[in-house]
Amino acid sequence: DTEVTQTPKHLVMGMTNKKSLKCEQHMGHRAMYWYKQKAKKPPELMFVYSYEKLSINESVPSRFSPECPNSSLLNLHLHALQPEDSALYLCASSQEPLNDNQPQHFGDGTRLSIL
Amino acid sequence: GNSVTQMEGPVTLSEEAFLTINCTYTATGYPSLFWYVQYPGEGLQLLLKATKADDKGSNKGFEATYRKETTSFHLEKGSVQVSDSAVYFCALTEYSSASKIIFGSGTRLSIRP
Numbered sequence: 498d499t500e501v502t503q504t505p506k507h508l509v510m511g512m513t514n515k516k517s518l519k520c521e522q523h524m525g526h527r528a529m530y531w532y533k534q535k536a537k538k539p540p541e542l543m544f545v546y547s548y549e550k551l552s553i554n555e556s557v558p559s560r561f562s563p564e565c566p567n568s569s570l571l572n573l574h575l576h577a578l579q580p581e582d583s584a585l586y587l588c589a590s591s592q593e594p595l596n597d598n599q600p601q602h603f604g605d606g607t608r609l610s611i612l
Numbered sequence: 613g614n615s616v617t618q619m620e621g622p623v624t625l626s627e628e629a630f631l632t633i634n635c636t637y638t639a640t641g642y643p644s645l646f647w648y649v650q651y652p653g654e655g656l657q658l659l660l661k662a663t664k665a666d667d668k669g670s671n672k673g674f675e676a677t678y679r680k681e682t683t684s685f686h687l688e689k690g691s692v693q694v695s696d697s698a699v700y701f702c703a704l705t706e707y708s709s710a711s712k713i714i715f716g717s718g719t720r721l722s723i724r725p
Contacts, residue, residue: 501655503655528711530711537718537720538717538718539701539715539716539717539718540656540713540715542712542713545711545712547711552711553711553712587655587656589655589656594711598644598661598663600646600658600661601656601658601713602658603648603655603656603657604655605653605654605655606654606655
Protein backbone atom coordinates (compact mmCIF):
# COMPACT_ATOMS: atom_id res chain seq x y z
CA ASP A 498 0.00 0.00 0.00
CA THR A 499 1.27 3.44 -0.95
CA GLU A 500 1.27 6.33 1.52
CA VAL A 501 0.47 8.82 -1.24
CA THR A 502 -3.13 8.41 -2.39
CA GLN A 503 -4.29 9.55 -5.81
CA THR A 504 -7.83 9.75 -7.13
CA PRO A 505 -9.29 8.81 -9.48
CA LYS A 506 -7.25 5.81 -10.69
CA HIS A 507 -8.58 6.16 -14.22
CA LEU A 508 -10.10 9.15 -16.01
CA VAL A 509 -11.48 9.47 -19.51
CA MET A 510 -12.41 12.96 -20.65
CA GLY A 511 -13.16 14.90 -23.78
CA MET A 512 -11.10 17.82 -24.94
CA THR A 513 -13.67 20.35 -23.74
CA ASN A 514 -14.16 18.89 -20.26
CA LYS A 515 -12.86 20.25 -16.97
CA LYS A 516 -11.69 17.72 -14.40
CA SER A 517 -9.34 17.56 -11.41
CA LEU A 518 -6.82 15.03 -10.18
CA LYS A 519 -6.34 14.75 -6.44
CA CYS A 520 -3.40 13.69 -4.30
CA GLU A 521 -3.18 13.28 -0.53
CA GLN A 522 -0.38 12.41 1.89
CA HIS A 523 -0.36 12.30 5.69
CA MET A 524 3.36 11.82 6.27
CA GLY A 525 3.96 15.47 7.16
CA HIS A 526 5.97 15.96 3.99
CA ARG A 527 6.51 19.60 2.98
CA ALA A 528 7.29 19.07 -0.72
CA MET A 529 4.81 17.72 -3.25
CA TYR A 530 5.22 17.03 -6.94
CA TRP A 531 3.29 16.33 -10.12
CA TYR A 532 4.84 14.16 -12.83
CA LYS A 533 3.65 13.03 -16.25
CA GLN A 534 4.70 9.58 -17.44
CA LYS A 535 4.24 8.32 -20.99
CA ALA A 536 4.46 4.60 -21.78
CA LYS A 537 7.95 3.11 -21.54
CA LYS A 538 9.44 6.42 -20.40
CA PRO A 539 10.61 7.77 -17.04
CA PRO A 540 8.43 10.33 -15.23
CA GLU A 541 8.78 13.96 -16.32
CA LEU A 542 8.54 16.63 -13.64
CA MET A 543 5.71 19.13 -14.10
CA PHE A 544 5.35 21.09 -10.83
CA VAL A 545 6.91 21.29 -7.37
CA TYR A 546 5.26 22.74 -4.28
CA SER A 547 7.49 23.63 -1.31
CA TYR A 548 5.73 24.54 1.93
CA GLU A 549 2.47 24.91 -0.03
CA LYS A 550 3.92 27.40 -2.49
CA LEU A 551 4.64 26.69 -6.14
CA SER A 552 8.41 26.61 -6.49
CA ILE A 553 8.95 24.95 -9.87
CA ASN A 554 6.85 24.98 -13.04
CA GLU A 555 8.64 23.09 -15.80
CA SER A 556 7.10 25.22 -18.56
CA VAL A 557 3.86 23.25 -18.39
CA PRO A 558 1.00 24.47 -20.65
CA SER A 559 -1.64 26.55 -18.86
CA ARG A 560 -4.29 23.91 -19.53
CA PHE A 561 -2.74 22.21 -16.47
CA SER A 562 -3.31 24.22 -13.29
CA PRO A 563 -1.91 22.98 -9.96
CA GLU A 564 -3.26 23.88 -6.55
CA CYS A 565 -2.07 23.10 -3.03
CA PRO A 566 -4.95 23.83 -0.60
CA ASN A 567 -2.97 22.66 2.44
CA SER A 568 0.14 20.72 3.34
CA SER A 569 -1.55 17.34 2.79
CA LEU A 570 -3.39 17.95 -0.45
CA LEU A 571 -2.36 18.62 -4.02
CA ASN A 572 -4.71 19.04 -6.96
CA LEU A 573 -4.17 19.24 -10.69
CA HIS A 574 -6.96 21.00 -12.57
CA LEU A 575 -7.37 20.03 -16.21
CA HIS A 576 -9.09 22.03 -18.93
CA ALA A 577 -9.13 21.82 -22.72
CA LEU A 578 -6.60 19.00 -22.85
CA GLN A 579 -5.21 17.54 -26.05
CA PRO A 580 -4.94 13.85 -27.05
CA GLU A 581 -1.17 13.99 -26.48
CA ASP A 582 -1.86 14.72 -22.81
CA SER A 583 -3.01 11.13 -22.37
CA ALA A 584 -0.56 9.62 -19.86
CA LEU A 585 -0.09 8.39 -16.31
CA TYR A 586 -0.02 11.34 -13.89
CA LEU A 587 1.97 10.67 -10.75
CA CYS A 588 1.96 12.59 -7.52
CA ALA A 589 4.91 12.38 -5.13
CA SER A 590 5.98 13.87 -1.83
CA SER A 591 9.21 14.24 0.11
CA GLN A 592 10.08 15.32 3.61
CA GLU A 593 12.01 18.50 2.85
CA PRO A 594 12.19 20.36 -0.47
CA LEU A 595 15.92 20.98 -0.47
CA ASN A 596 17.18 17.78 1.13
CA ASP A 597 18.65 15.69 -1.67
CA ASN A 598 19.12 12.67 0.64
CA GLN A 599 15.39 12.18 1.03
CA PRO A 600 13.63 9.99 -1.52
CA GLN A 601 10.33 10.90 -3.07
CA HIS A 602 7.29 8.79 -2.26
CA PHE A 603 5.02 8.18 -5.22
CA GLY A 604 1.33 7.45 -5.54
CA ASP A 605 0.02 4.84 -7.97
CA GLY A 606 -1.06 7.52 -10.41
CA THR A 607 -4.11 8.51 -12.41
CA ARG A 608 -4.26 7.04 -15.90
CA LEU A 609 -5.73 9.80 -18.06
CA SER A 610 -7.18 9.28 -21.53
CA ILE A 611 -8.24 12.21 -23.68
CA LEU A 612 -10.78 11.44 -26.38
CA GLY B 613 24.53 18.96 -16.78
CA ASN B 614 23.58 15.97 -14.66
CA SER B 615 22.51 12.77 -16.37
CA VAL B 616 21.93 9.07 -15.75
CA THR B 617 22.56 6.30 -18.27
CA GLN B 618 21.29 2.79 -17.69
CA MET B 619 21.43 -0.34 -19.79
CA GLU B 620 18.86 -0.83 -22.50
CA GLY B 621 16.17 -3.38 -21.91
CA PRO B 622 14.23 -5.46 -21.94
CA VAL B 623 16.18 -7.93 -19.85
CA THR B 624 14.77 -11.46 -19.67
CA LEU B 625 16.12 -13.96 -17.15
CA SER B 626 15.12 -17.32 -15.73
CA GLU B 627 14.08 -17.58 -12.10
CA GLU B 628 17.04 -17.84 -9.69
CA ALA B 629 19.43 -16.25 -12.21
CA PHE B 630 21.91 -13.53 -11.20
CA LEU B 631 20.87 -10.00 -12.12
CA THR B 632 22.95 -6.96 -12.97
CA ILE B 633 21.48 -3.73 -14.34
CA ASN B 634 24.19 -1.22 -15.17
CA CYS B 635 23.87 2.47 -14.28
CA THR B 636 26.38 5.28 -14.72
CA TYR B 637 25.95 8.93 -13.95
CA THR B 638 27.34 12.37 -14.71
CA ALA B 639 27.10 15.01 -12.01
CA THR B 640 28.83 18.29 -11.26
CA GLY B 641 28.84 17.81 -7.48
CA TYR B 642 28.19 14.97 -5.03
CA PRO B 643 24.84 13.42 -5.86
CA SER B 644 22.66 11.03 -3.93
CA LEU B 645 21.84 7.92 -5.96
CA PHE B 646 18.65 5.88 -6.00
CA TRP B 647 17.04 2.86 -7.61
CA TYR B 648 13.28 3.05 -8.01
CA VAL B 649 11.08 0.15 -9.16
CA GLN B 650 7.75 0.36 -10.96
CA TYR B 651 5.55 -2.74 -10.94
CA PRO B 652 2.84 -3.04 -13.61
CA GLY B 653 -0.04 -0.65 -13.00
CA GLU B 654 1.65 1.07 -10.08
CA GLY B 655 3.68 4.16 -9.27
CA LEU B 656 7.37 4.19 -8.46
CA GLN B 657 8.71 2.77 -5.21
CA LEU B 658 12.09 3.47 -3.72
CA LEU B 659 14.11 0.25 -3.84
CA LEU B 660 17.38 1.48 -2.33
CA LYS B 661 19.60 4.52 -2.04
CA ALA B 662 23.17 5.62 -1.31
CA THR B 663 24.16 9.14 -0.37
CA LYS B 664 27.96 9.12 -0.50
CA ALA B 665 30.86 7.33 -2.13
CA ASP B 666 31.35 3.66 -1.14
CA ASP B 667 27.91 3.46 0.50
CA LYS B 668 26.02 0.28 -0.29
CA GLY B 669 22.25 0.41 -0.50
CA SER B 670 20.32 -2.83 -0.06
CA ASN B 671 16.70 -3.97 0.12
CA LYS B 672 14.74 -7.15 -0.71
CA GLY B 673 17.95 -8.93 -1.80
CA PHE B 674 18.94 -6.11 -4.18
CA GLU B 675 22.23 -4.26 -3.70
CA ALA B 676 24.02 -1.32 -5.31
CA THR B 677 27.30 0.34 -4.36
CA TYR B 678 28.06 4.03 -4.98
CA ARG B 679 31.33 3.98 -6.96
CA LYS B 680 32.69 7.51 -7.36
CA GLU B 681 35.79 6.40 -9.26
CA THR B 682 33.71 4.78 -12.01
CA THR B 683 30.63 7.03 -11.53
CA SER B 684 28.48 3.92 -11.34
CA PHE B 685 25.62 2.51 -9.24
CA HIS B 686 24.94 -0.93 -10.70
CA LEU B 687 21.97 -2.90 -9.35
CA GLU B 688 22.54 -6.56 -8.47
CA LYS B 689 20.55 -9.46 -7.08
CA GLY B 690 21.85 -12.96 -6.54
CA SER B 691 18.68 -14.92 -7.33
CA VAL B 692 15.74 -13.25 -9.04
CA GLN B 693 12.10 -14.26 -8.66
CA VAL B 694 9.12 -13.93 -10.99
CA SER B 695 7.80 -11.23 -8.65
CA ASP B 696 10.84 -9.07 -9.49
CA SER B 697 9.45 -8.47 -12.99
CA ALA B 698 9.12 -4.69 -13.24
CA VAL B 699 10.74 -1.57 -14.67
CA TYR B 700 13.81 -0.35 -12.78
CA PHE B 701 14.90 3.31 -12.83
CA CYS B 702 18.31 4.54 -11.72
CA ALA B 703 18.17 8.14 -10.51
CA LEU B 704 20.13 10.93 -8.85
CA THR B 705 19.50 14.12 -6.97
CA GLU B 706 21.95 16.85 -6.12
CA TYR B 707 21.75 19.52 -3.42
CA SER B 708 21.78 22.43 -5.85
CA SER B 709 18.61 21.11 -7.48
CA ALA B 710 17.32 18.75 -4.82
CA SER B 711 13.70 18.99 -5.91
CA LYS B 712 14.53 17.49 -9.28
CA ILE B 713 15.18 13.78 -9.72
CA ILE B 714 17.23 12.93 -12.80
CA PHE B 715 15.97 9.54 -14.00
CA GLY B 716 17.60 7.07 -16.31
CA SER B 717 15.50 5.74 -19.17
CA GLY B 718 14.40 2.65 -17.24
CA THR B 719 15.14 -1.05 -17.73
CA ARG B 720 12.28 -3.51 -18.11
CA LEU B 721 13.02 -6.83 -16.38
CA SER B 722 11.05 -10.00 -17.12
CA ILE B 723 11.66 -13.20 -15.14
CA ARG B 724 10.60 -16.55 -16.61
CA PRO B 725 9.39 -19.26 -14.19
